[in-house]
Amino acid sequence: MNMAIRVYLLLFIVLSYSYTAFSLYEDQVGLMDWHQQYIGKVKHAVFHTHKAARKRVVVSTEENVVSSLDLRHGEIFWRHVLAPSDVIDQIDIALGKYVITLSSGGSILRAWNLPDGQMVWESTLLGPKASKPLLLVPANFKIDRENVMFVYGSGFIHAISSIDGEVIWKKELASEGINIQQLIYSDGSDTISAVGFVGTHRFGAYILDVKSGERLKYMSMEFTGGFSGDLSLVTDDTAVAIDSIGTSLVTIQFHDGLISFHQTPLSHLIQDFRRAAVISPSNIPGAFILDTDNSVTLIKVISRGELKVVEELGHATAVSDALFLPGGQQAFALVQHRDGKILLTVKLDSDDGTSNLLEETIHLDNQRGKVQKVFINTYVRVDRSNGFRVLIVMEDDSLFLLQQGEIVWSREDGLASIVDVKPVELPVEKDGVSVAKVENNLFEWLKGHLLKLKGTLMIATPDDVAAIQKMRLQSSGKSKMTRDRNGFRKLLIVLTRAGKLFALHTGDGRIVWSRLLRTLRKSETCQSPRGISLHQWQDPHHHALDQNPFVLIVGRCGDSLDSAGLLSIVDAYTGEERNHMEPVHSIVHIIPLSFTDSLEQRLHLLLDANRRAHLYPRTAEALDIFRRESGNIYWYSAETEEGTLRGHSVYKNCVLEEADNFCFDSRDLWSIVFPSESEKIAATATRSLNEVVHTQAKVTADQEVMYKYVSKNLLFLATVAPKAVGPIGSVTPDESSLIAYLIDTVTGRILHRVTHHGSVGPVHAICGIINYCDIQENKDVLKLVLGTHNLTSPITAYSRPEVSTKSQSYFFAHSLKTMAVTLTAKGITSKQVLLGTIGDQVLALDKRFLDPRRTVNPTQVEKEEGIIPLTDSLPIIPQSYVTHALKVEGLRGIVTVPAKLESTTLVFAYGTDLFFTRLAPSRTYDSLTEDFSYALLLITIGSLVVAIFVTWVWSEKKELQEKWR
């Protein structure tokens, strides 16, 4: 018996030592994962439509992406994601082959090769002060046979060679305190001018020699009315601005060294002008667009600064820059909304007014909001007339290419800026709906499996391989809209920064529905709404199965914590907004409680800036449940600024002017004040609410019991020295330290405290594991703290548990962006830690590598328990990259969702890209893998049957011989 146990243990060890729990064959890519690439909301677009080359459009976006898109299909040719601090200011195309980006406030200029996106050169233009970054790429201007572009940034104007980024000349323009707004260069001229404001009341202009940068002239003139807003250039020697009180337009003419102002009251131009007007930043030579509250007006500058209204363009309009047509004319596009449709007008602008070249209405679905930006491009039609294509950016950040009244392609680029993700179960299969579609017939089924067998035996022809791949990809109805037995099919409800809600199907990543939330749109009462988080509002799984699940969307009007909150409840199957609450009290923190009412609506406690707690849903039943349980509700708040940690509980109903039964005052239970001169709160982590723990206790090899969580209310908190808050490299090792605490959130007792000298942030923590950077070794460190205590006596939160902690630190080669832990349905499967590396990949690391009980030489007993010998750094096995050969560019978060199948967990990583896959941290021990060969099984059984009969015949014969003997 003992022997048998030994053998089994050995077998177990052998199995558990196979570390590569996650690994994939190359032909399995796309089988259970999907990857989507996005670029984000487009800021600038430059078309490149030369006859010879492939037609493309180069865009820069608010996600700091510079990308080249196929103009025919909208696919990405190439894409680069810049650092978050390196914001793209301007883009252009130089020499017809380089994409030029100006970023970081005009201090970094890069050139990218247009066909393949390889960076060609990079120049850093440093200067003493921040200024408006400007980029001017003249079509063909040469100094010493080199094409030159002009860049203004940090107070300097630079002339830069387009070929290699070399600075040809540069000149400081900031010395007079001028705030340069525009660079002006007209083709063939010897001078370049830079114009701007000095202070608020003076207009100034520099005229420089274009070849040497020599300052030829500086002129300035004071305008008593003052200026507000930006300067808008109309022609090469005329600009317009709005005066400081916002009631009149000022035309500035600067010609031959003379500046003249001409003031036109806005009320003369616009009939019922009431409130502030803005000059929209479109670039139409000879004219400009004035945006007022109730109208958009095209105004032309006629001789001597006189203004003339050319056309009223109606409401809610986006206008493109002007486009020069071959005949010397210019055209611009404007987009209006009319009865749910989009009206696109291309106007030809000539000296005697405007005429419509093109008028088209395009039907878009009504979840797109308003048009934000328009970019126009022209092409020559077969009949030699001008055709136009228009790129529009919508309120939900999506991108459309319109041509001949049709949508050529569209991109859902709002998905590049996901704020929060919540998984939702799909509906159960109803009787009427055809359930698991049985394989067409047995023959087909067998044929498929024979093909698979051929594949595993490596005797398949390329045609067969293709057939197998196709079969796999469309296998098992993975994109069906109903729940499956294994729980692999779910909906991911995703909230984007633009305030749009998407439901993505986990099977293939398609969008099931999408909705631009009314609550999160700009309105009179809420000027800058912002979505914060999603919560499970109603998740029916027991006695309300016929109900649809609902999610709660929490938002805020503005960036500060005390701005009014927004709430909306949305049906997760249809996207209908069931109800929404107008700006309510401020929302600082949301606590989903563990109670649900009879409709399975989860109770939520919303904490406001005045430390009041508001209960939702606002029903009598919820209030009843809450009153009953309110004694057991505790929460904590960490105030990073003050360096305090406070524990709270519910006290009594608020005393307000109007009685509110659902509002409660909170009471401070305890507080911990961290010394502000030496510690600053860097990160907190608690165990996640939906984590299921199967076995609370673990029996170690030496017959001791260890508990997984000392208590449910354990808070992990890390503080760093104030100097070490900045990035790596901002402090020296001897002045930085990191202190990790384990705190009981009910009593505020510090259970454990440990100091690490020479460590800096950024700190990432998931319960029990923290990640920080040790600058003495300059490696990222992962550390695990495990608590044990004796549970023989009944424990209350008030008794002091005996905690013994073990901790260990490991080095990890990459810096980390984010961390997550795999969750499974019952918590039996061993866990993996998912590490989002700085290179935008996601690595799965077996949690056994982070066992603090690892020793250099584990004893035999410990080995049998599965303890790996201690190493100082964590291994990086390339096969355990969850994202395999892909990158999740701009990785921001990783969400894990348990599947119904215990061994499996679903992983969704988001950033600029989206990536979804299925992980089995300890392999799929509870189901057959998808490429399981049933044919092989049949053959085995068949051969066994044959063997039985053969041996039977043999045996018969032998017996006969025996009897004859």
Add this chain to the structure above:
Amino acid sequence: MAAQYLTVFLSLILLLLPSAFGISNRNSEGYSINGKVRFPGFSSTGFGLPAKVSNIKIILNGGEKVTFVRPDGYFSLYPDDFNLPAQGLISEVFGMHKCSILFSPFSLRNFIHNVPAGTHLIEVAAIGYFFSPVRVDVSARHPGKVQAALTENRRSLSELVLEPMVEEQYFEIREPFNVLSLLKSPMGLMIGFMVIVMFLMPKLVDPEELKRAQEEMGAQGGVPSLANFLSGAQRTN
């Protein structure tokens, strides 16, 4: 008087010196890190990059700065916050960094200019390759003393030329078909075990003993042979 002229002259020279030595000095106001990524074996000169890694990022201090690699493998990093001590010199001091580091590749100071004292980390993100992060120590006590080392193997670098440590293979490689792998599969094990039981077990038993046992069994009423068993089963049908 002459001495006065001389001092004026000397100070003029001193004033002009920074511009004269623009190249060596031009980074004295801001820091810069210049380096190169090289893929050994890709081309004989070590120049150029493999086509599949056109998107290589160089990351300073865990994301503080990100830059890209030029076609020749060179990269440079600059700070954001650029505080100038004196404005007069700047226009001379500024300059483009046109890989002048090429010409004196054996001093690390040519790669890492005026980086603030402290410990910095340079990482290379390239799909398909593993690069060891580089730790750069800039001494506060001895200005200009710079050390760079790979964090993985602690090898110190004399020049900032980064090479991949290993090529990363993200996928399992399918083993070509062989009999052994078939035998190792659960079904193969089943068959193998059966074969062992059927053909090896009888051999393990002493033939004499077997005979005796068979005789004993025969005395008790015949050998329950497989044939009997199966035919018996048939008969019951």
